Amino acid sequence: MDLIKTDGLYKTYRLGGGDLAVLKGVSLTIATGELVALMGASGSGKTTLMNILGCLDRPTAGSYFFDGQEISRLSPNQRAVLRNSKIGFVFQNFNLLPRTSALENVLLPTNYVEDGLSAKAARQRAVQWLERVGLAERMHHEPAQLSGGQQQRVAIARALVNNPRLVLADEPTGNLDSHTSEEVLQMFQQLNTGQGITMVLVTHDANVAAHAQRVIHIKDGLIGDAVAAGPAGGPPHA
Amino acid sequence: MLKITATLKTAFRALRRNPLRSALTTLGIIIGIASVIAMVQIGEGSSAAIKQTFTSMGANTLIVFPGAAASGGVSFGGGSAVTLTAEDAAAIARDCPTVAAAAPMVHARLQLVRGNQNWVPQFIYGTTPAFLKIRDWPVVEGRPITNADVLGANEVCLLGQTDVRELFPSGRAVGKTILVQNVPLRVVGVLARKGANMMGMDQDDVIVLPWTTLKYRVSGSALENQNQNTAAASSSPASTDQLYPETAQSLYPTASASEQLDTPQPVSFPNVNGIFVAVPTLAQIPQATQEITTLLRQRHHLQPGQPSDFNIRNLAEISQALGKTSTMMTNLLTGVALISLLVGGVGIMNIMLVSVTERTREIGLRMAVGAKARDILSQFVLEAMVLCLCGGLLGIIAGEGLSSLIKNMLHWPIAVSVPAIIASVAVAAGVGLIFGWYPAWKASRLDPIEALRYE
Numbered sequence: 001m002d003l004i005k006t007d008g009l010y011k012t013y014r015l016g017g018g019d020l021a022v023l024k025g026v027s028l029t030i031a032t033g034e035l036v037a038l039m040g041a042s043g044s045g046k047t048t049l050m051n052i053l054g055c056l057d058r059p060t061a062g063s064y065f066f067d068g069q070e071i072s073r074l075s076p077n078q079r080a081v082l083r084n085s086k087i088g089f090v091f092q093n094f095n096l097l098p099r100t101s102a103l104e105n106v107l108l109p110t111n112y113v114e115d116g117l118s119a120k121a122a123r124q125r126a127v128q129w130l131e132r133v134g135l136a137e138r139m140h141h142e143p144a145q146l147s148g149g150q151q152q153r154v155a156i157a158r159a160l161v162n163n164p165r166l167v168l169a170d171e172p173t174g175n176l177d178s179h180t181s182e183e184v185l186q187m188f189q190q191l192n193t194g195q196g197i198t199m200v201l202v203t204h205d206a207n208v209a210a211h212a213q214r215v216i217h218i219k220d221g222l223i224g225d226a227v228a229a230g231p232a233g234g235p236p237h238a
Numbered sequence: 239m240l241k242i243t244a245t246l247k248t249a250f251r252a253l254r255r256n257p258l259r260s261a262l263t264t265l266g267i268i269i270g271i272a273s274v275i276a277m278v279q280i281g282e283g284s285s286a287a288i289k290q291t292f293t294s295m296g297a298n299t300l301i302v303f304p305g306a307a308a309s310g311g312v313s314f315g316g317g318s319a320v321t322l323t324a325e326d327a328a329a330i331a332r333d334c335p336t337v338a339a340a341a342p343m344v345h346a347r348l349q350l351v352r353g354n355q356n357w358v359p360q361f362i363y364g365t366t367p368a369f370l371k372i373r374d375w376p377v378v379e380g381r382p383i384t385n386a387d388v389l390g391a392n393e394v395c396l397l398g399q400t401d402v403r404e405l406f407p408s409g410r411a412v413g414k415t416i417l418v419q420n421v422p423l424r425v426v427g428v429l430a431r432k433g434a435n436m437m438g439m440d441q442d443d444v445i446v447l448p449w450t451t452l453k454y455r456v457s458g459s460a461l462e463n464q465n466q467n468t469a470a471a472s473s474s475p476a477s478t479d480q481l482y483p484e485t486a487q488s489l490y491p492t493a494s495a496s497e498q499l500d501t502p503q504p505v506s507f508p509n510v511n512g513i514f515v516a517v518p519t520l521a522q523i524p525q526a527t528q529e530i531t532t533l534l535r536q537r538h539h540l541q542p543g544q545p546s547d548f549n550i551r552n553l554a555e556i557s558q559a560l561g562k563t564s565t566m567m568t569n570l571l572t573g574v575a576l577i578s579l580l581v582g583g584v585g586i587m588n589i590m591l592v593s594v595t596e597r598t599r600e601i602g603l604r605m606a607v608g609a610k611a612r613d614i615l616s617q618f619v620l621e622a623m624v625l626c627l628c629g630g631l632l633g634i635i636a637g638e639g640l641s642s643l644i645k646n647m648l649h650w651p652i653a654v655s656v657p658a659i660i661a662s663v664a665v666a667a668g669v670g671l672i673f674g675w676y677p678a679w680k681a682s683r684l685d686p687i688e689a690l691r692y693e
Binding site for chain 1: 604
């Protein structure tokens with residue numbers, strides 16, 4: 001089943017006098033359980049596409065079905081609810097709250113759960129995810145006391161705490177050394193195969209893309225050839 | 239519920255991240271609330287102090303005067319009727335529920351003599367011990383007059399400070415004897431200093447003695463003013479027949495002893511010149527006036543429609559005017575204090591705007607993980623309100639401290655004002671809401687994409 005299906009996505013920014021088209025009719029599908037890399041040079045529109053796929057932004061034109069739901073006409077509040085319950089974000093610069101423990105950082109998305117989540121249940125879930133990313137003994141440390149790789153793992157636990165359908169990682173290894181990058185990428189793969197979570201890695205790094213089952217190239221606001229790649233998975237969906 | 243506690247926790251955590259800044263921001267609110275509380279309470283205290291002062295000056299005192307007597311179409315003026323008695327005073331004290339005390343008053347203007355000193359005091363009051371209570375007038379030396387003194391018409395008196403100065407250059411008056419119209423009076427006590435009254439008359443120029451003594455032993459007649467005139471005339475050194483005895487001509491035939499015996503003595507009525515009545519509070523004056531009127535009309539057997547043979551006066555108007563002035567002062571000071579609270583509120587707004595800018599990325603992140611605009615709005619408003627409420631609570635403590643300091647220094651009757659405290663908490667919360675709203679609204683309007691990328 002397709003988790004993501006876009007049809008002719010356009011995104012145009014009004015800049016000064018003229019319009020700047022960043023996405024020029026992007027159509028793609030990503031199946032549930034896929035690990036996909038979205039690759040492109042800077043300025044190719046990959047960040048814009050990621051923002052739309054992550055329901056942070058909406059397209060100027062075209063349709064976007066996420067989990068069977070048309071997203072492009074939702075109100076900001078409806079999109080916030082959707083992000084909270086179905087999408088997890090991992091950022092290049094981690095974006096952890098300073099002077100706040102790892103556990104509290106992981107708990108952050110649970111504060112905004114629509115129909116309420118008991119503090120105990122939320123805590124239990126957060127601790128569970130911290131254990132899974134291997135930081136159980138560091139959950140009371142603040143970000144400043146953690147290494148870059150550990151911080152990114154906290155961020156991953158935060159992205160997963162509400163059991164999302166999709167994790168969107170924006171240059172997740174951009175600020176990490178090669179060794180830690182490898183660790184983090186392996187974690188993504190593990191979560192993908194182990195938990196069946198659909199992952200989209202946005203990157204310009206071929207190394208990162210090599211960890212994905214499939215690479216989607218984007219260039220000048222258009223999708224290039226969808227190439228099945230990587231040793232990990234066969235082509236589940238063309 | 240969970241959401242509010244979670245947001246509250248978030249707010250506290252955010253404020254703890256920068257404790258010095260939070261404390262300094264709160265200081266504005268602390269000062270504002272403290273000054274409002276202190277001003278309201280000190281204002282109430284000063285107004286109570288003014289009321290106390292006026293009470294001691296007789297603001298809550300009613301004075302019952304006899305009405306005007308008239309004979310053959312000639313009125314003798316207010317106070318000339320011979321209708322009020324000491325029994326009336328006792329009945330007022332006994333039967334009127336809103337009356338705290340009542341004392342009869344007989345006055346005269348006579349010369350006091352002590353050795354080679356003499357003096358005519360402004361006020362000679364013949365009264366009962368209740369008078370001292372009504373006028374709130376303590377005896378600083380010796381003892382007050384007693385009911386036994388009144389019943390026995392004892393020859394005792396209390397002197398005011400001025401009279402002590404005039405008659406006793408040594409300053410020691412208690413136990414000494416003065417002469418009033420050749421009646422020896424023992425000074426048993428000295429009254430506290432009161433200063434001038436509202437008409438500028440020296441209230442300390444006074445001698446107080448049992449009314450029975452003044453009426454039956456000293457002045458001997460109800461119409462002291464006439465007596466005084468004849469007494470003065472007879473003793474006047476300006477009288478020609480004393481200066482030049484030889485030229486004195488007898489204008490009237492001298493009455494023989496038997497003729498004098500046959501002449502009836504004027505009957506001495508047990509009337510008094512007025513009755514002082516103390517009422518516990520200013521507000522009860524109208525009711526007390528009503529009660530006294532009813533009682534005295536009944537006692538004087540006046541028919542409905544017949545005019546009263548007495549008048550009741552009070553000084554409430556003056557004290558009300560002064561009370562209004564004090565209230566006005568309080569309002570003015572509270573207004574100034576509110577302005578400082580406003581300045582504190584602007585400080586809160588300023589810091590919240592800085593905080594929103596500083597935490598743009600945090601806001602972006604919160605939005606990305608599912609915070610709605612409403613969540614961000616309530617988080618920042620709550621932060622501002624927490625700041626203000628903490629400031630409010632500390633301000634209340636500081637304000638109470640300040641008022642108790644004033645209370646100890648000036649001895650004003652300052653009481654903790656519960657309405658002021660409740661109002662301050664409400665105002666603090668309101669300031670947080672109003673001044674926290676704009677920064678919070680700004681935060682909630684951020685675009686999550688822009689906010690996440692903000693450096």
